[in-house]
Amino acid sequence: MRILKKALPIWSAFFLVCSIPVWAQCPYVLDVERVEVAYIYDGDTVRLKDGRKVRLIGINAPETSKDNKPAEVFADEATEKLSKLLSQAEASLLLGKEKQDRYKRWLGYLYADEVLTSEYLLREGLAFHIAIPPNTRFSDCLKAAEIEAENKGLWGQNSTLLKNVSELSGRESGFRVLTGVVTSIRQIRNAHLLIIDKKLAVKVDESFMDGTDLSGANQFKGREVRVRGWIKPKKASDPAHYLPWFLVIRHSSQLEWL
Structure with missing residues (x-):
């Protein structure tokens, strides 16, 4: 189980913000709620400390190993990248227009400080963009982020996806x-x-x-x-x-x- 650390001291947070690339295009919004991430299942699903299971809007990341099925290509890399990003930042959540899916998972945009994690994974080539109405608020900037991945990650080799x-x-x-x-x-x-x-x-x-x-x-x-x-x-x-x-x-x- 990946239990994430609490927010780092102010000087560490400042270092992280200064080290984040300036390419972020998806806006940070003010109507978010502060949350604590307790566990990361894979690159697009997390569990919050309050027990809510959250599916990240706008992306589909490779599946990790489960039910005797091997992990898909880049699944572990996506999980670890998301874990590292969130472990060094304050997390916040913006729920989608449709707030839950048929599996009762909460649907939301998850931020690490002011960086949208979905956008970050897309630019790293560790997830694919997917838009599912009515939760399409940031679909344009997420699609642009995927294009920036070019030959990185999932786009750089012949994966099963x-x-x-x-x-x-x-x-x-x-x-x-x-x-x-x-x-x-x-x-x-x-x-x-x-x-x-x-x-x-x-x-x-x-x-x-x-x-x-x-x-x-x-x-x-x-x-x-x-x-x-x-x-x-x-x-x-x-x-x-x-x-x-x-x-x-x-x-x-x-x-x-x-």
């Missing part, structure tokens, strides 16, 4: 950043369905796409695209259009034309 659609196999599931070619596209009720490499069906809900127009289906055929989110393998009871894998797009940042 970053791959081509054609490489999907077995009953693979979970968060992925996938690249492939659109082989067909059709409209279904209140959404469009992108078929990628004839293996992945991507449901693009029009109500979440920030005005992105997919009505001209033919112009997208044959184009390379990158999508991100949680993939699910098809079950026997699923609709035929699920294909071997299915993914739902709920925000425009989940889909990039390459």
Whole structure:
């Protein structure tokens, strides 16, 4: 169990602030609550001293080892980086517009002093950006932070989270950043369905796409695209259009034309 230290003396905190890069773009807001982090599960989930389990908004970090499953690439590095950052700073929390998820975890932006930890991990290449409405307050600056990672961390090698659609196999599931070619596209009720490499069906809900127009289906055929989110393998009871894998797009940042 990683029990974090209390805030360091003033001179130590001053040294930390002065050593933090000036690239931080996501703003520090005043309506935060001071918190103490008692345990860090991985790069995107912590437990507070008051018992609340908090899932960090805006990122998805690699999973650490659990249930006899090995840790994903860079999971330990992300966990340790977050632990080190928080151990030397005062933590504060800003809850999202949607305050809890279906697992009863609290959803929030966690700051170390005035640095948004999600932004920090993205710039280090130790997490992927993900925007889930309605918690999209800092999605623009978080996306910019991910771009700054360039070839660092998760973007610098072929991890299991970053791959081509054609490489999907077995009953693979979970968060992925996938690249492939659109082989067909059709409209279904209140959404469009992108078929990628004839293996992945991507449901693009029009109500979440920030005005992105997919009505001209033919112009997208044959184009390379990158999508991100949680993939699910098809079950026997699923609709035929699920294909071997299915993914739902709920925000425009989940889909990039390459």
